[in-house]
Amino acid sequence: MTEPRPTILDLREVTAGYGDEPVVVGFSHRVPAAAITTLVGPNGAGKSTLLRAIYGLVVQVGGRIVFEDEELGDLPPAARLRRGIGFVPQGRCNFPLMTVCENLQLGTYTLARAEATRAVERVLALFPVLRARWRVLAGNLSGGEQQLLEMAMVLETAPRLLLLDEPSLGLSPANLDQVFDTIADIRRRGVTVVMVEQNVEAALAISDTAVVMDLGRKVLEGPAHAVMEDPRVRAVYLGGTAAGESR
Ligand SMILES: Nc1ncnc2c1ncn2[C@@H]1O[C@H](COP(=O)(O)OP(=O)(O)OP(=O)(O)O)[C@@H](O)[C@H]1O
Ligand SMILES: [Mg+2]
Numbered sequence: 001m002t003e004p005r006p007t008i009l010d011l012r013e014v015t016a017g018y019g020d021e022p023v024v025v026g027f028s029h030r031v032p033a034a035a036i037t038t039l040v041g042p043n044g045a046g047k048s049t050l051l052r053a054i055y056g057l058v059v060q061v062g063g064r065i066v067f068e069d070e071e072l073g074d075l076p077p078a079a080r081l082r083r084g085i086g087f088v089p090q091g092r093c094n095f096p097l098m099t100v101c102e103n104l105q106l107g108t109y110t111l112a113r114a115e116a117t118r119a120v121e122r123v124l125a126l127f128p129v130l131r132a133r134w135r136v137l138a139g140n141l142s143g144g145e146q147q148l149l150e151m152a153m154v155l156e157t158a159p160r161l162l163l164l165d166e167p168s169l170g171l172s173p174a175n176l177d178q179v180f181d182t183i184a185d186i187r188r189r190g191v192t193v194v195m196v197e198q199n200v201e202a203a204l205a206i207s208d209t210a211v212v213m214d215l216g217r218k219v220l221e222g223p224a225h226a227v228m229e230d231p232r233v234r235a236v237y238l239g240g241t242a243a244g245e246s247r
Pocket of ligand 2: 165
C-alpha cells in the first residue's frame, strides 16, 4: 500500500536564520514527491523560517537544499519559482482592492501571454468558486476564498513543489474544509505539497508524512497517521494523553 516515493526535495543539515543565532539548526529531511508533508511545532520553532529558506528568502548559513537533484545554493526566489517551487506565505497577501480577475492576471506576470491565458483557465478549473467571484474585490472574498485565491495565483506558475505556510489560519470550519479539500486535490494532480499547520488534526488527516519541529530542529517524523497517534503529539496538540485513545 505504501510504495516508496522518490525524493523531490532533500534538505541536508540546513541551518538558517536572520542574524548571529541560527533559527533552523542542522535540519535534514527528504520530502517525497507527489505527497503532502506537514510540518508542525510550537510558535517560534522555526517552521516559517524553514519554508522561507527553501524558497530563498532567508539567509541559509549551512547545509544544502537539493530540489530535483539540483542544489539550489544561493538562487534568489524568482529563480526558484522558475525551477518549479511555489510559495504561499503566512497571512493573506493578495491585492484586496483589485478584483479576482486582476489578481489572477497579476499571478501570471512571469508567463508569456498564451501561457498566461491557459494558466488562468487551468486554475479556474481547479477553483470554480473563483470564476463565480470573478469581478469581486479580493478584499471582499471570504477568508477561505482569499486563501484559495492565494493558492491559485501561485499555482498559475505550475509549480511541482508547493510550500504553504498556515493555509488554514483564521478560517471558519467550513472554509477550512474547503481549503484542505483543495490541497488534497492539488496533491492528487501530482503536485508535492509541504505545509506548515497549527490545525494539526485536520492537516494530518490529509497528509502523507508529518514532521514535528521544535527549537529549530526535527524532533519526530513519520507517516501522518502514526505521528497523529504519538502520545507526545496527542498531549501537546490534540488534547489527548495516550495513543489510540478514543475521542
Ligand atoms: N524576519 C525576522 N527577523 C528576525 N528574526 C525573525 C524573523 N522572522 C522570525 N524570526 C525569529 O525566528 C524564530 C522562528 O520564527 P518562525 O517564524 O520561523 O517560527 P514559526 O515556527 O513559524 O512560528 P509560528 O508558529 O508562530 O508561525 C522566532 O524566534 C522569531 O522571532
Ligand atoms: Mg510561522
